[in-house]
Structures are given as structure tokens and as C-alpha cells.
Amino acid sequence: MSELRRDPIGGRWVIVNTDDPMKPGDYDHDAPKTGKNAACPFCYGNEAQTPPEITALRDPSTPANSPGWQVRVIPNKFPALQIEGELDRRGLGIYDLSNGIGAHELIIESPYHEKDLSDLTIQELTSVIHFYCQRSLDLERDHRFKYIMIFKNYGASAGASLEHPHSQIIALPMVPKNVKEEITGAQNYFEYRERCIFCDMIRQELQEKERLIMDNKNFFAFCPFVSRFPFEIWVMPKKHTGYFNQIPYEVIGDLAMILKGIVGKVKKIFGDTSYNFIIHTSPINSDGATVDSYHWHLEFMPKLTRVAGFEWGTGFYIVPTPPEIAAKYLREAQPD
Amino acid sequence: MSELRRDPIGGRWVIVNTDDPMKPGDYDHDAPKTGKNAACPFCYGNEAQTPPEITALRDPSTPANSPGWQVRVIPNKFPALQIEGELDRRGLGIYDLSNGIGAHELIIESPYHEKDLSDLTIQELTSVIHFYCQRSLDLERDHRFKYIMIFKNYGASAGASLEHPHSQIIALPMVPKNVKEEITGAQNYFEYRERCIFCDMIRQELQEKERLIMDNKNFFAFCPFVSRFPFEIWVMPKKHTGYFNQIPYEVIGDLAMILKGIVGKVKKIFGDTSYNFIIHTSPINSDGATVDSYHWHLEFMPKLTRVAGFEWGTGFYIVPTPPEIAAKYLREAQPD
Secondary structure, three states, X not given: OOEEEEOXXXXXXXXXXXXXXXXXXXXXXXXXXXXXXXXXXXXXXXXXXXXXXXXXEEOOOOOOOOOOEXXXXXXXXXXXXXXXXXXXXXEEOOEEEEEOEOEEEEEEOOOOOXXXXXXXXXXXXXXXXXXXXXXXXXXXOOOOOOEEEEEEEEOHHHOOOOOOOEEEEEEEOOOOHHHHHHHHHHHHHHHHHOOOHHHHHHHHHHHHOOOEEEEOOOEEEEOOOOOOOOOOEEEEEOOOOOOHHHOOHHHHHHHHHHHHHHHHHHHHHHOOOOEEEEEEOOOOOOOHHHHHHOOOEEEEEEOOOOOOHHHHHHOOEEEOOOHHHHHHHHHHOOOO | OOEEXXXXXXXXXXXXOOXXXXXXXXXXXXXXXXXXXXXXXXXXOOHHHOOOOOEEEEOOOOOXXXXXXXXXXXXXXOOOOEOOOOOOOEEEOOEEEEEOEOEEXXXXXXXXXXXXXXXXXXXXXHHHHHXXXXXXXXXXXXXXXXXXXXXXXXXXXXXXXXXXXXXXXXXXXXXXXXXXXXXXXXXXXHHHHOOOHXXXXXXXHHHHOOOEEEEOXXXXXXXXXXXXXXXXXXXXXXXXXXXHHHOOHHHHHHHHHXXXXXXXXXXXXXXXXXXXXXXXXXXXXXOHHHHHHOOOEEEEEEOOOOOOHHHHHHOOEEEOOOHHHHHHHHHHOOXX
């Protein structure tokens, strides 16, 4: 018999196939094509093809928008939202709308077209994550923005339109619905128990160890009890922290180690595969209640299945591999 | 500049590219492979390969589970949820779970492997929809079920694992989160204005006509102002009705005509393309407040784009073709 599991934060139910779990080899997923592409605007020497860089980690002797960089941050050439203008909220009959104001930047993680996160050194990956924080801190000073979302799409099935590995950062003029729901769920739990639900989750996961993948002093990775996708992974700071961008510089290395580790493990099991990750953090200028009850974390989802009508309609996900079994595969996988 | 639009029911924001809208030819989508497959368990003559039929529309001279049928309803051989047993809700530390109890049936819409909904006659499609109602009414008599979901996945990108056109019906032991949210949103509006939000939407759409695709006496189809996907289409009964399965037999033909029409129009524009549709209806035994404020409808989504990390993380969808423009293409498309 399968199991129905309820997300203690948002109340979502998922169906977990505990009866006849799918093994890694049973998934039929696309491999992201990666091969050097002379025309790639994110490769060395093609810097002029992108909008001028916002910031970069580069050899101090090299000028902006030329080779010599290690990480490069640029505005998205085709932004989902535009930086200039005012929001201008208005009605249209029963509907509400406003102008598409926001920021949309890309973080090119490496000059090398073929290098994904797991191929970077801990030091290189630390620089990438440090840029996430820096850009987030800078963008949140704009009074029009309410939320900063950092995420990565890797591979076409995960929605990436360019092969060259990059992350994205979007500043939004309103707190997105999914984030609001998560925050409300965490606050309800906090009001009831006077404890952070994520901290309780950490305690249970580190004690039970069944869904644990890896950990170090400051971070740990596990397959959540209520995974929506097979081999879904969450990375969490062990210490309660509401804001991602307040991560102290000296612990970023620990996060880089876990992130490199999980991407490497997923690739060891599935080969080069598409994935998404998203950093979930508190809205800008959250009040004390949110900061006490919300715990930032990173949600990582390999793209192994396709979401069908049932999932769209219900928010009821079907998970073919239970997280306990996925975690075992991931624990045992040793990246080369 | 793009537009931010807010869903008046659930509060979700979407980004609509009103600036530089994508045209139908710009979408790169998969065509569902369809070609007669001798081994297809849903084709004529292969009836023994499926579990025994629950019901069928067939020539009265033919025995069950043999050729001679027009529509055939069977239990899913690989059900997401199992019909036998009790729910047995329980806790596990901070988590909640229960047994995977439910029903999962398939409605084979035609004996012909290549015939999709738009290829059926109005009379044939009416029989299919009539079976949706019949099965839904039968399943809701089981006291363990709280919600009946009827949906269709067409094509592999839409999550279909078998090519032969079929719809699905799932009976769930709890009301799914997305449905709950929609109902709460509609109730809030009703409490504030003492009117059904869907009825208000119908009035505005039929008056403005900008997003209208087609209509007849009892139903109409339009591209919702807050579409989450390009060329998303909603079909709604013009008269307020909380439950899909209470649709009078004599108006099913009007629904069949609209459904055949929109599938035909989408295929005229995009060629044979993957899609999902889902029937949104009130939970079983809803109270009067829900029945007054909730209005059943069908949501139809052609699979033209892939959902990326940003959408997953935020519930903030990016819509490359504004619904006003999509509706114009759909209005003008004349299926062969």
C-alpha cells in the first residue's frame, strides 16, 4: 500500500509509493546537452555579447567586460521584470494588476562552459555563493522590492535556455504566494508550540538519520519526509537563521561543501541530469515573528519526472521513490 | 513593460509579457507520438490486457471485456491509490501520514488509438462526459472519499504514459490543498460581496469579449486574465453550479461542443500537441456556503513551455503570450 504524507508546514498531501519504489535506473530523464559552443555569450572572450557586468570576481589587472574573471554578474538580457519605473497598482473590473517592476540578474558561475557546480572547487563555489549574498544585500536596499529569490535552472528540462551554467536572482515587488504560505505555516506552528518547525525537523532528521544524506558543522542535506519530487533534497543551516543573506562569510565554505556534494552525488547516480534549486528565505524587512519562526533553506530538485494534470490540479504529488530510499542511494553515492 | 496580474481567487501573481509577446510559432513543443500500436492494451481486441471493465458503453449483444464498445471504464492497473483498506491517520514525530486509500479509474474515450477528443463526434464526446458524471456520482457514495478529480493527460510531455487517448478519475480521501485554497478564496469574496466570484468573472468576460474564445447557450471558453500558462483556457457553465456531476444530461452536449472546439482550435494552431485538463468542482458533501460561492469549471493547459525553478519556488508564473492575444488566435482558428 502507498502512503499519504502531509507537509507539516503548508498542509499539502503527497502520495509516496512505498509499495513498489522506483529505482534510479527506472527514470527516463533527459541529459542536459553540454558541449563547448563558440557562440555562447557566457564563455570567455564573448563578454561583449552580454549587457555590461554589474560586478565580477576578476584578475585586478583586467578591465570589466573582458576575459580574466572567475564569477561574473550581469543583468538578464531578456528580463522577466524591468528595473525602471514605478509599480502603479490598479484595478480592471474584478482583476488587479500593476507594472512589471523588478530586477533580474544572472550569476555566471565559471568561465568554463562544461563546468557545473560539482566541478568547481570549494573555494570557487564559495565565491559564487558569496555573490548570491552580496547581490541580494544590494538589491534589498531598493524600497520597491519585497522579496529576493535566488535559483538555478540546469538543463533544458529544468527550464534553462542557455547551457553555460549560471544562477539567477530576481527581486520581486511582492512576496510570492508560495513563500507567503510557507511563512504562515511556520508562524502557525510557532504560535502553537513556541518553536521553529524547521528546527524541530532538523532535530528529528539528525536523530532518525533515515533521510539524512550528509552533514558538516554548519549545514546538512536530507530528503524531506514530504518530498514532492523523487530524490528531492533540502539543505539547511543547523542554526536558526531567518535570512539567507546574513550567512557569515566563514560558514559559506560549509554550504559550498554540501552543495557540491549533493550535485556530485545526484550526477553519480543519474549521470549529467537537469535540476533546479531555489533558496527559500524571509521576505525583506520581515517582522520579528517571521524571523523567529522561519528558517532559510535550499530546495534542490533533480528533473526525473514530468508533472502531469493531476499534480497541477490538486497540488497532490505522486512520489515514485520514497525519500528514505532516495536518501540511502544518495548517502552511498561517492562522486568521482 | 510587462504586466503583473493578480489572481482574484487565490492571490497568485503572474508576470505577463505584454511588451514582446511570443507568437504561436515561437513555441518549441513536443508532438505526442501517435501511431497505431498493436500491443496497446486500450485498443480493440486487447481488452483482456486491462483489469476487468467497471462499465462500458457497448453493443448490447457483446459481452464485457470484448470488442464492441465505444467508451470503456477500467480500474488503473497501476493505481496511485488503492481501493481496499482504511485510512488510519497517524503521526511520526512532527510528521503526519495515513494509508494510500482511494480509487483510480481510466476512461478510454474511443476504441481508436489515433482519435483524440477533437476527432470524436459531439454525440461520442457527450457519452464520455456522461461517464465522467456517472463514475463521479458512484464514487462519491464511498464514505472514505472527500474529493473526486477528473482530468486528462494527453501526450508524454503532459505526463501521459500510454498514447491511446484516455481520461482519469481519482477519488481522494482528503480535499487537495489547491482546491481548498480556491474554495477559501471564493468564499472570502462571497462573504465580502455576497456574489460568486466566478459569476462576476463570467459577466466581465462576456461583456469585454477580449479574452472570449467561443460560447453557446450553456457554456463558454475564455483565456483567463491571470493565465499561468500560455494559451491556457477555462471552460465554465454560464449558470452558477457548484458540482460538476450535477450537470443535467441535456446540457452535456453544449459542453462537448465547447471542449471539442477548443481542442480542435489548439491543434489547428499548434498541430497535435500535448495538453492537460482538469475539472475543478466542489468537494463531496460541501456545505451550503461552498456550493453558493464555488462554481465548477474545466481548466485546459496546452504544454508549450516548461516550468522552471522560478515558478516552482514562487508560484509566480511567467506568461510569454498575454491571454488577450492567445484568445484572438484561438477565436480565429477554424478547425478542419
